[in-house]
Amino acid sequence: MTGRPYSDAVAQLVRAQKPSAGTPAYSRFVNRRIGRYLAAGAFLAGRTPNQVSLSSGFCSLLGIVAIATLEPSVPLALLVTALLVLGYALDSADGQLARLRGGGSPLGEWLDHMIDCVKITLLHSAVLISFYRFDAFSNELVFLIPLAYLCVSAVLFFGLILIDQLRRRHGGAQANVRGDSVLKSLLIAPTDYGVLCLVFLTFAWPTVFTFLYGVLLAANLLFLVAAIAKWYQEMAALQPDRAGVSS
Structure with a gap:
């Protein structure tokens, strides 16, 4: 336990904040700020980044299990949203805590990515289970929406991780170099x-939720298509690593 005042820890986190360029609005203006306060509290409580990561995964898992097992209602919508939002804020807090403590570790980065992968996979699976269990719709084609979202999210997550690794390995340009917009x-x-x-605030009203959920799916699909085109051009411009090329 350290005696550093809470306000000093928050101020140091502000100075150590990652660049905002290319960061979506919620993460940039809301989630990082909440995560900053959580990270400062965790620092004063003597917690480690990995402990915060596990707390993030636990909160998200509770929300996901609730989606799959409980019938949609207003209390459930509020509970699920609170758990998912808290889990996401803690996901930001673990990295900020690591910077406050002097830097992260390969284990911490691996754990963070593994939790994120499990989270996005289970979340959309839970929505599909909820649609099926509680007969929200008579048209079974609606089941394809969470299934498609699961596929898009998984491909996008893998693509972002892989492109980052390839940039580092081959000396490519880093992402978000066009300024802070x-x-x-x-x-x-x-x-x-x-x-x-x-969006889970509307989970008590299946039609409204599914509409908004579908809009986000369409937006993510468009983003994925654009990202793949950009990544293809970027990777084609890189020189191969002759020492590490495999057939």
Whole structure:
């Protein structure tokens, strides 16, 4: 336990904040701020980044289990949204806490990515289970929406991780080099996991929820298609690593 005042920890986190360029609006203006306060509290409580990561995963898992097992209602919508939002804020807090403590670790990065992968996979699966269990719709084609969202999210998550690794390995240009644009943050807001969390506020009304959920799916699909085209051109411009090329 450290005696550093809470306000000093928050101030140091502000100075150590990652660049905002290319960050969706919710993550940039809301989630990082909440995560900053949580990280400062965790620091004063002597918690480690990995402990915060596990807390993030636990909160998200509770919300996801509730989606799959409980009948949609207003209390459930509020509970699920609160758990998912808290889990996402803690997901930001773990990295901020690591910077406050002097830097992260390979284990921490691996754990963070594994939790994110499990989270996005289970979340959309839980929505599909809820649609099926509680007969929200007579048309079974609606089941394809969470299934499609699951596929898009998984491919996008893998693509972002892989492109980052290939850039580092081959010396490619890093992402978000075009400056700090608030407009861009707003335009890509539908791809933000935090926005998806907020959509669960409408979970008590299946038609409204499914409409908004479907809109986010369409936005993420468009973003994925555009990203794949950009990544293809970027990777084609890189020189192969002759020492590491495999057939």
